[in-house]
Amino acid sequence: MPDYTLKIRRSDPARGVAAHWEAHTVTLRERASVLDAILELKGERDGSIGIRCSCQQGICGSCGVRINGRPGLACNTHLEEAAARRPAWGTAGGTDAGTPDDRDRSIVNGNLIEVEPLGNMPVIRDLIVDMDAVHWKKIRRITPWLLGAEPVPEREYIVAHDAMVDVTQSMACIQCGACVSDCLSMEVDPEFVGPAALAKAYRFVGDPRDAAQRERLHDLSHDPHGLYDCTHCFNCMDACPKGVAPVSQIMRLRRIAGSDHTIVDPNNGYRHEHAFVRNIRRNGLLHEADLLPDSYGGKLHPRAIPELISSLPTVLTALLRGKVTPAKALGHPHKAPAAVRRLFDVIGAREQRIELNLYVAGIEDEPLRAPRTDEPTPLHLHPPEEADA
Amino acid sequence: MSAVPSHDVLIIGAGLAGQRAALAAAGTGATVGIVSKVHPVRSHSVAAAGGINAALNPDDTWESHAYDTIKGSDYLGDQDAIEIMCRAAPEEILWLEHAGVTFHRDHTGHLGTRAFGGASAARTYYVADITGQAILHVLYEQLMKHHEQLARYEEWFTTDLLQDDEGRCVGAVCRNLRDGRLEVFNAKSTILACGGAGQVYEPTTNGLIVTGDGIAQAYRLGARLMDMEMVQYHPTCLAGNGILITEGARGEGAWLLNAKGERFMERYAPNKLELASRDVVSRAEQTEINEGRGFPDGTVALDITKVPRQRTLEALREIVNIGRDFAGVDITREPIRIRPGQHYVMGGVKTDADGRTTIPGLYAAGEVACVSVHGGNRLGANSLLDTLIFGRRAGEHAASLQRQIPMPKTPAARALETERRIAAIIARDKRPGYRRVAQIKAELGASMNEHVAVFRDAAGLQTAHETIRRLKQEEPRAAIDDSGSVFNQDVIAAIELGYMLDVAEAIVVAAKERKESRGAQFRTDFPKRNDEDWLKHVDISRNGDATPNVSYSPVTITRWQPQERTY
Ligand SMILES: Cc1cc2nc3c(=O)[nH]c(=O)nc-3n(C[C@H](O)[C@H](O)[C@H](O)COP(=O)(O)OP(=O)(O)OC[C@H]3O[C@@H](n4cnc5c(N)ncnc54)[C@H](O)[C@@H]3O)c2cc1C
Ligand code: SF4
Ligand code: SF4
């Protein structure tokens, strides 16, 4: 049975105990989880270690923690899998987790597992964070109940099978807070509604029984901390233990807001997204210098000027890093190949938008609908950080 | 929050039963407080996977549902209560659907069903294999919606129920886990919805919070418990940790195979095969294992590859995850090793069909209660139904009292007693040879799982009882490590241990008492069902000296006479 060094981030603010690491050695059977290890410690050595837990099977959502720098559930993260992760420091939401030197020393022994509370939420004690003050407050923000379409039918609402499976993906959220922990936007803007609550919003917006789709989207896109506050860092997608993929739900919300309801928001989200699409259609690849002015209706549009000035620092950094060169910015190095334009035409002409929902479509290695051979191969998209200049 | 919280109806527990009761009570205009030791969506109802039964299809009937339930109960279920439940089921499903539950649809867009064990029609409504979660989260949405009438006390632990001089239950003492503060809650009526007691066993499919608190609290107050010997072993649990593979897997077409690759259910239940009642399937598996036809690790195999892969990925997604995360098996490609494991307590606090216990002012609903609709053996997907139907009825009935009685005014000083008890637990010292709470709990769980399981006999039950009595002696000396007030989980675990020992003793005493085999109680020393002597409930109440007292109550039979039970 392998040995592990388990370092737990402990604190008890009420008793003036500041955050510190506490190391234990545990010996556990194969396939034991991080929660098994902590429960073993609690049971046999120190019952005062604070962690919420109940189901031990990844369904109650109690045991969200950060393990070697990544948020997740203690009960479905195996010790060997956790130890194989290199502890990462300086990531979003992390506490001050010791110096890199400390960590490097322990990494050497190979079986180090560091467990700390979720980020972006105040710590109550040890691994227990104040979910209510952050996570649940944001959930309550989105009017989290069905506003059923009238008249309420005598029997069930008739809903397409796929539509129900589609919302079941966001219904699968167990409210564990792992995504909230590492959301980069929330770190910068604590008021951001955030990944879990927006995924929950999709659960209603995507539900054909809900009567308030437009109102919900109007509300969320007009909120400066709402729909367009996400910067597509994809941390929530990596964090989520239930495959909810909050960022995908956010994208769906935006598409429905923009394309179906043409909700033009004061946060410039709508214009930005449309400029993005136009930009790609024109250039084939993203032409960043055009993107910003496009978002405001052209280079010389009066609304563009203050925004251009405010983004000068970003532009300068981009110039310095060689991401944008004056030549690239002024000339038009790309012109969209015919294949790209054809793709836009084909997709644009479809009557229905096809959402890729793996809950509906199966899993990656076995698509339900085999790709049609007469369609061009899909575009390779930019990595998200780059795309969202 | 006011200084002394007072509510017309106080609900202890926020799983499906508690939340449904809260919504029903609030719906009548009563003021409601709902207390839960964990955030409501962490309640163990969240783990229910397979679905919920109702005869809602036009070609199905409530009578058929009732008959299946009665037969499943091995005729120990009370038929009047079962009729109420099965008649009300269709309406409840529609209520849930309208509130937002994302029930599975068929290709016409109507509600679709899956098959479940012991049922003569496919009448189980479901949301993939997260049915409990989907319903629990939707009820919680409704609690948030109605927050003005409904005060939520999330992460508050109830330590004691309160009684006035006339013996009426007038509220409870609860501890706020966040700061350790104790509070007296006044209530005109109190509904226990604390769930089951699976942690009395190890392993179990139940979460760590399922420690029988409500059963023990009611018992200590003098309420009667009923059918406590009836403990369900679910046929398909993972070997090491007891995690459940939903019956939905067999409902979708999975097979059970022994180590020789035989579909052994053909021998035990030639008609219903894998979809016989749970007691029948668990006994069959255990027999295969005991007679050497299992795998060396004491398991048999569940072959889900019989279900089309696409269907598994859509409808059994959660157990794909469970197989991968907890057994390292891709269930869509290979069989998974399983065995029977403790899952559910049919017994609990005896109530009538309105949730009333034998203590005035005290109600119970859900797994904590025993109406009894499950009798000797609960059918899969009937428990969620039970929690909702009887949760609603208890909520409505309890609320109807609000105009008739004044708000009790229990002095806040009543909490002092509890405070002293907690201080004493914290002050216990670690003398040489002291035992830790976790060790006592582990010994209890192992003993129950060895002697009070699928097959039982007098000698084994006696051994278990002696172990429990010894552990009861050791329990008051189990020292703890934490002396803090913020989230002191150590002190809570010590209190829960006391509850578990009380519940375990009630189970063993009832099992010793019933000298026949019926439903989940199979006595190798009395292997036959004996309707002449034992078509009755075993009730347990507490003697003055804290030992269990045994009595009986009749089984209500309306129109279905006991028959031989074959599947
Ligand atoms: C893995 C699994 C799968 C299942 N699948 C199905 C299924 O498919 N279909 C079906 O019909 N049934 C199923 N069941 C059974 C069913 O889920 C349960 O019987 C039912 O959900 C119990 O609900 P409840 O409301 O009575 O209790 P719970 O949901 O357990 O809630 C108990 C509540 O009481 C609170 N509580 C307890 N003690 C205290 C205290 N001292 N102070 C304050 N609060 C307290 C808890 O915090 C919690 O809120 C399954 C059970 C398991 C374990
Ligand atoms: S993708 Fe958006 S919502 Fe998700 S973590 Fe990043 S910023 Fe937050
Ligand atoms: S979206 Fe995923 S990570 Fe976020 S709270 Fe829900 S289950 Fe947890």
Ligand code: FES
């Ligand atoms: S203990 Fe329930 S999700 Fe980990």
